[in-house]
Amino acid sequence: MPIYNAPLADMKFILNDVFNAEQFWQSNENLAHLDAATAEAILEEMAKFAQNVTLPLNRTGDEEGATYNNGTVTTPAGFKEAFKQYAQGGWIGLGAEEEWGGQGMPKMLTVLSDEMLFATNPSFMLYPLLSVGAGMALNSYASQEQKETYLPKIYSGEWSGTMCLTEPHSGTDLGIIKTKAERNEDGTYNITGTKIFITGGDHDLAENIIHLVLAKTPDAPAGSRGISLFIVPKFMVNEDGSVGERNAAGPGSIEHKMGIKASATCVMNFDGAKGYLVGKENEGLAAMFVMMNYERLSMGIQGLGASEFAYQNAAQYATDRLQGRSASGVKSPNKPADSILVHGDVRRMLLNVRANNEASRAFAVYVGQQLDITKFSTDAAAVKKANDRVALLTPIAKAYLTDTAFQATLDAQMCFGGHGYIREWGMEQCVRDLRIAQIYEGTNGVQSQDLIGRKTIKCNGAYIAEYIEEIRDFANSLDADLNFIKDATLDAATEIADLTQFVLAQAAESVEFPNAAAVDYLHAVGLLSFAYMFARIANAAKDKDGEFFQNKLALAQYFAQRILPELDMRIAKVKAGSDLIMNFSENYFTSQA
Amino acid sequence: MPIYNAPLADMKFILNDVFNAEQFWQSNENLAHLDAATAEAILEEMAKFAQNVTLPLNRTGDEEGATYNNGTVTTPAGFKEAFKQYAQGGWIGLGAEEEWGGQGMPKMLTVLSDEMLFATNPSFMLYPLLSVGAGMALNSYASQEQKETYLPKIYSGEWSGTMCLTEPHSGTDLGIIKTKAERNEDGTYNITGTKIFITGGDHDLAENIIHLVLAKTPDAPAGSRGISLFIVPKFMVNEDGSVGERNAAGPGSIEHKMGIKASATCVMNFDGAKGYLVGKENEGLAAMFVMMNYERLSMGIQGLGASEFAYQNAAQYATDRLQGRSASGVKSPNKPADSILVHGDVRRMLLNVRANNEASRAFAVYVGQQLDITKFSTDAAAVKKANDRVALLTPIAKAYLTDTAFQATLDAQMCFGGHGYIREWGMEQCVRDLRIAQIYEGTNGVQSQDLIGRKTIKCNGAYIAEYIEEIRDFANSLDADLNFIKDATLDAATEIADLTQFVLAQAAESVEFPNAAAVDYLHAVGLLSFAYMFARIANAAKDKDGEFFQNKLALAQYFAQRILPELDMRIAKVKAGSDLIMNFSENYFTSQA
Structure with missing residues (x-):
């Protein structure tokens, strides 16, 4: 039976020591209701729920599907x-507006509860x-009446929601x-069409399901400028x-998948179903992107959660498994x-995973803080800056955190040897379940296009320049005893600044370059x-x-010397350009000749 | 339904153009019965079998298990x-001795038929x-009577064989x-004990199963010097x-696994089963290693096969899937x-996979040729040299070819977007099935220990020095128009020579270093x-x-510029040493504090 102990010590360290969360909350009138003790109490409650309720259902859910x-x-x-139980605990609306029954908690905190x-x-x-x-999409774009009708029921868990975008022939290209x-x-x-890959498209958890559906009106402009968003409830809602x-509107079938088997992935048929427009016609994509951006950060948290789960189980297995002798002499003679x-190689794998977890967790909280500024701050300049930062970092949170986490779960699985391949140990499920996070909500390739295109080239590198400036300012403020991570961070910042200039110059010359380099x-x-995260962690730990704190410094050092070399x-690869890739004929790929 | 077209064009190119196989065979009296036309005919027959018989059973086998x-x-x-059908086609004994009913084909050829x-x-x-x-272990170590009893039946497919090493508490540490x-x-x-993870430990394909079992006699020395090898047939064999x-001897259960679900992985119980000693007491490991080394190269071929399968399906899907528009203008206006x-990113993934396939295939044939020299050559010096080379390259063939292939199957799966996660497309099965190849027959971590320890440090770098010398001689012989791969290969050779000196020096100072660097x-x-393989491929293609040949050069260039940068x-990481890894306390790994 796999284990899980919520990493509360690291969570508290990151909130309190790395990001001084309480000070941040207290200095913002919209968040001043929250203090560190309350935040910790919330995390401790969620830890109990995760350990006692959802953990025991993970293997059985996979087997039963x-x-x-x-x-x-x-x-x-x-x-x-x-x-x-989750709904009654108020967890669904933890980060939602109190007006609609939510608890108004900041993203800095909910990323951690979500992780568990x-x-x-x-x-x-x-x-x-x-x-x-x-709920987020409705809160941003729906009418007051729509909000009143749907939001309280969604946050109470009486009803649930979906996002219906993908069709058989249309995924990335909406x-x-x-x-x-x-x-x-x-x-x-009247909504008519077929949607596929609809997570939670049908289930028995709630009495109604509110589908948010993208569709085209008869006279809509072609392409993505002609997409509207509709509320399509599974059951109609009466006046009262x-x-x-x-x-x-209902499911035609469910997919048989590599993992997340307990999550129903539905083919949804809409046969002239009654729908209600959200916002204006042809402006549906913007509303859907509120939801998508939220989901994208969440996918990064999915990666982090899986990687933490994998770490704990692999570390325990490695501690328990007796095999071979230490190169430096017998350690357990009895x-x-x-x-x-x-064995150094087993430690290497575990340290890769642990470094990933601690950096990912800090990064998730950091992005959460930026989202909180956009939502709660009253300082327009700060909101503008945070909006840019969120735009830049969302694809990184989604793609980088899931790519590194997937590799982490593989490393953890490898620590088990042959047992990692056997279902009862739960590690292969962890790998299978996580794999989707690299694919859905926009593949990690698509996230990369978003980063290099809309978020970098389109603004001529402004977003990343601001980010690098913040990183440099922080690194330059570090004491000399942190040179091991200070120098590594400053060097990396310079390399990325240079690389971005290279990207901008290449993009001006070759339309094919960005996609290939993304x-x-x-x-x-x-x-x-x-x-940057390890620099902040090290700075918080050093005095x-x-x-506990010494190990934070040691792990930062491990990162700098054993993981960061990947940067070069x-x-x-970026500098190798795109000609080598684009010069092959289309025919080459399916031809042996 | 997944597709597969045997990559015969590349196989023939590698055999004929890259390795001049016919000339090699004809110059060796033990292989002179084989010419290129016969070899090609064998591959074409196997292609039919793979495409028509085993391919259609792959998805159903996974579903049914x-x-x-x-x-x-x-x-x-x-x-x-x-x-x-496979047995009647003579395929089991394709590479086995004609004396026992085999066809005496060289490994250079059988690696290619195995790939399919x-x-x-x-x-x-x-x-x-x-x-x-x-069969190979018996051929090397069994008595004449044992060979006569078992080998013809094994190669005819009337009986099958297993290797029974692992026990619940004992895998790597035999x-x-x-x-x-x-x-x-x-x-x-009388053999008594429990073995686990026994591939084909029981099944309904053959009338008898010949288990090769490692066990200890009562007075055996402790540790690996006290292990003997026994033949334990499922059914006793009568005089006639x-x-x-x-x-x-029989199965107690089978494992429920991440993949290769149609392969029965058995827990085997031996309850005083009758066993026959192979060779001498306490010398069982050497015999088992004959088998293990064969299997290890085969696992590399498993990687190659999966990667080729993944490539073909991903390339076809990418060709068929319409989504978005080219950055350089609409390509299919209708x-x-x-x-x-x-999209460059899709091509990047496909080219990574294809480069992996062509280099892996060449490498498999190269290692096969070295094995053929050890088996068939009458030149003692050549045999000695080839033995050293096989010793060096076996862990690389097993671990490197499966690590790169696994990444390749992930890249191919990603080309499918969400469809890659759905069972019916077969890509997620490909990933699940291949994952075991990195784990079994000695994890890739263990292979790496073998390479850096027994095969490098133990001989003071002699094996790798000989290999580098061969590579340099070849690269230096290349014309200037191949400088793009000539220089890359020579630079890599120098870097590996330097790195090996670093490894030898560090190993002399730190017993912990090799394991961490492996x-x-x-x-x-x-x-x-x-x-090196791409240098040979490019040289064979250039004139x-x-x-077909131009694309070989272009792919070699892709490798040099977009894959080889991983070397630095x-x-x-090797140069980061082991202190950062070993200085953490054992307690750190399972502790949050």
Whole structure:
């Protein structure tokens, strides 16, 4: 049975010591209701829920899976009760507006509570996650009446939400969706079309499901400028807010997948279903992107959660497994062999995972803080700056945190040897479940295009220049006893600044260059971001006594010397340009000749 | 339905143009029965078998899986007939001695036929693979009578073979196995113990199963010097060679795994089963290593096969999938979108996979040729040199070819977007099935220890020095128009020579260093090996007309500029030493504090 102990010590260290969260909250009138003790109490409560409720349902959920039968989806045993308990604990609305029944907690905090749920049961977590994303989109773009109708029910968990974008022929390229929305005289619409890959498209956890559906009106402009967003409830909502008759929207089947098997991934059929426009016609993508950006950071948290889960189990296994002897002499003479922790290669894998976890967690809180500034700050200049930062870092949070986490789960699985391949140990499930995080909500390739294109080239490198300036200012403020990470961070900042200039110059010359360079550029910026996080971690730890803080410094050193060398490789790949890639004929790829 | 077209054009190019196989065969009296036309005919036959017989059973085999019921294992529908057809085609003994019913084909050829089977159905391939491995161990160490009894039946497919090493508490560390072998007065032994992870430990494909079992006699020395090897047949063999009564050896259960689900991975119980000593007491490990080394190269071929399968399907999907438009202008104006092959990032992934395939294939043939020299050459000096080379390259063939192939299957899966995560497309199965190749037959971490320890430090770098000398001689012979790969290869050779000196010096100072540096050192040597292969490929292609050959040069260039930059990262990690890793307390790993 896999273990999980919520990493509360590191969470508290990051909130309190690295980011001085309480001071940040108290200095903002919209967050002044929150202090460190309350935040810690919330994390401790979530830790109990994750350890006691969702963890035990993770393996069984994978074995049983969500099932489809006669037009309805059933979740695995225990999910319904767990969802009810989660909803009743107020967790769905933890970060939502108090006006609609939420608890108004900042993102800095909710990224950490989300991490615990993703760590212990990613399939389960996806159900409330989609509800929260739908809630955010409605809160930003829906009418007052729509908000009143849907938001309290969504945050209470009575109802849930989905996002219906993808169609069989249209995923990344939403401009070519075919789902139609025909206007009725009463201002409603009839929605007709098929959507695929709809997470939580149907289930038995809530009494109603509120689908947010992208569709095109008959006279809409072609492409992505002609997409509208509609609310399509599974059951119609009566005047008094109660659930009425069934709408013509439902699942046609569910997908059989590599992982997250307890999460129902539905093919959704809309057969002239009644829909309600959200915002204005043809402006649906903007509303959907509120939801998407939220989900994208969440996918990074999914990575972090899986990587933490993988770490804890691998570290425990490595401690317990006796095999071979230490190169420096027998360590456990009374046992038939030493623990495999005596082997440098096993430690190397574990340290890779742990470094990933601590940097990812700090980075998630950092991005959460930027989101909180955009939402809660009253300082317009600060909001503008934070908006730019969020725009820059969202694709990194999604893609870099899931790419590194996936490698981390592989390293952790490898610590188990053959047992890592066996289902009962839970490690192979962790790998399978996480793999989707690199793919969905825009593949990591698409995230990289977003970073290099919209977020870098389009603003002529302004966003990244601001980010680098902040990093340099911070690194330059560090004492000389932190030179090991100070210098590494400053060097990385200079390399990224130079690389960005190279990217801008190349992009001006070759339209093909950005796409080909994107993934390596994203990883390069991700490495700089982790260096920055370890600089902040090291600075927070350096003057404090105790092994806990010394180990933070040692792990930062490990990162600088054993992980950061990847940066030069990424730079070399970006600099190799795109000609080598684009010069092959299209025919080459499917031809042996 | 996934596709597969055997890559015969590249196979022929590698055999004929890169390695001048016919000339090599004809110059060796033991191989002079083979010419290029015959070799090609064999490959074409195997291609038909792979495409028509094993490919269609791959998805169904995964869905159905091997099943265990009441002490017997049943393989998925169609496996029995396919195995019979495979056996009747003479494929099991393709590389085995003609004396025992084999066809005496060289390894240079069988690596290519094996690749096709691994590509189309790795679970199926494992059944005959274990038979061949068992056959090789018996051929090297068994008595004449034992060979006569077992080998013809194994190569005909009437019987199959297994290797029974691992026990619940003992995997990498075979010195602590507990299975007992008690001598009987008639010279047989009673074998008692439990083995786990036994591939093909039971099944319904053959009428008998010959288990090769490691066990300890009561008075055996402690550790790995006290291990003996036994033949333990599932059914006793009568005087006339027919199958007699059941032996006390059978499966207790099968494992539920991440992948290769159609391959039965058994827990085997030996309850005083009758066993026959192979060779001498306490010399069992040497015999088992004959088998293990064969299997280890085969795992590399498993990687290559999966990577080729993944490539073909991803390239086809990318060609068919219309999404977005080319940055350089619409390419398919009559279609709703362009093929995703217009995007540099998609091409980058495909080219990574294809470069991996072509270099891996050349490397497999190269190692195969070295094995053929050890087996067939009559020149003692050449045999000695080839033995050293095989010793050096076996861990690289196993670990590097599976590590790079696994990444390749991930890249290919990513080309599918969300569809890559759905079972029916077959890509997620490819990833799951291949993952085990990095783990079994000695994890890739253990392979790396073998390379840096026994194969490098122990001989003071002699093996790698000889290898580097060969590479330099070859690269120096290249014309100036191949400078792009000539210089890259010579630079890599120098870097590896320097790195090896660093490793030897560090190893003399720190007993902990080699283990911590091993994986990065192996990858560094792997990269040099691929550079060498591309140098040979480029040289074979350069004076020939046609797109096929030009593309070989372009892919070599892609490798040099977009893959080889990883070398410096690996070197930096090796040079970071082991102190950063070993200084953490053992307690740190499971502690949050």
